[in-house]
Amino acid sequence: MATAVPVERDAVAEAFPGDAEQVRLPGATLVRSGGGCDLLAAGVGPAAAAASTAAALTAAALGGTPYGLVVCAGIGGGFLPGAPVGSLVVSGTIAVADLGAETADGFLPVTELGFGHVAHHPPESLVREAVRVTGARRGTVLTVSTVTGTAARAAELRARHPDALAEGMEGFGVAEAAVAQGLPVLEVRAVSNPVGPRDRAAWRIGDALSALTAGFGKLAPVLESWIQHDHPDDHA
Numbered sequence: 001m002a003t004a005v006p007v008e009r010d011a012v013a014e015a016f017p018g019d020a021e022q023v024r025l026p027g028a029t030l031v032r033s034g035g036g037c038d039l040l041a042a043g044v045g046p047a048a049a050a051a052s053t054a055a056a057l058t059a060a061a062l063g064g065t066p067y068g069l070v071v072c073a074g075i076g077g078g079f080l081p082g083a084p085v086g087s088l089v090v091s092g093t094i095a096v097a098d099l100g101a102e103t104a105d106g107f108l109p110v111t112e113l114g115f116g117h118v119a120h121h122p123p124e125s126l127v128r129e130a131v132r133v134t135g136a137r138r139g140t141v142l143t144v145s146t147v148t149g150t151a152a153r154a155a156e157l158r159a160r161h162p163d164a165l166a167e168g169m170e171g172f173g174v175a176e177a178a179v180a181q182g183l184p185v186l187e188v189r190a191v192s193n194p195v196g197p198r199d200r201a202a203w204r205i206g207d208a209l210s211a212l213t214a215g216f217g218k219l220a221p222v223l224e225s226w227i228q229h230d231h232p233d234d235h236a
């Protein structure tokens with residue numbers, strides 16, 4: 001489980017029972033819950049998140065105990081009216097919003113330049129179960145390197161990503177690290193602020209952290225059970 005900062009990690013950890021221990025690795029420090037779930041405060045932004053998630057995944061694989069699933073979780077911006085403050089969003093798609101080239105004719109995603117990826121798709125069975133048990137909204141979660149701060153930018157993102165419900169700064173980085181090691185990935189965002197004109201007074205970080213803890217209270221058993229079973233329909 002990768003969050004950006006320790007306060008998000010601890011909000012998620014509350015949902016996992018038992019005594020936690022700290023595990024220090026080269027490039028990452030994990031909090032290991034009593035139930036064996038590893039939580040990582042991976043850093044803010046896609047690059048930091050990818051680097052520390054990759055370090056943790058590689059250490060587990062080399063140690064002979066590879067992970068079965070990677071989850072990126074945290075607070076995020078919500079696109080109104082679909083994702084109001086305090087709501088929970090589960091990623092049908094994890095997409096990077098600003099990886100590409102600006103041209104006179106508009107934005108070109110990096111894939112149209114012939115490189116890499118711009119989206120990753122969590123397993124359908126996991127998304128469906130996560131939405132069912134949490135009551136979360138399902139949508140595309142965008143990863144941005146610059147927090148959206150104007151109505152014009154929010155509208156531009158929605159025009160390019162009509163299914164977008166939330167934005168954060170780490171999901172795509174975590175997903176790139178997971179997919180590079182053949183692992184499934186999911187993103188869960190609790191909405192702390194609307195995506196749009198910058199208004200720090202409107203942030204509701206405490207409410208979003210509470211929504212994260214409550215959501216993972218319901219999600220934790222689903223994640224554990226999902227990892228234990230094969231999901232042939234997801235491989236099609």
Ligand SMILES: O=C(O)c1cccc(C(=O)CC[C@H]2O[C@@H](n3cnc4c(=O)[nH]cnc43)[C@H](O)[C@@H]2O)c1
Binds near residue numbers: 167
């Ligand atoms: O200074 C601002 O106006 C501002 C507005 C929203 C968020 C920030 C952050 O620095 C938070 C970064 C942190 O939290 C996640 N997050 C929360 N809300 C958003 C958002 O609207 N857009 C993107 N990321 C958001 C993010 O994943 C980071 O970990 C500052």
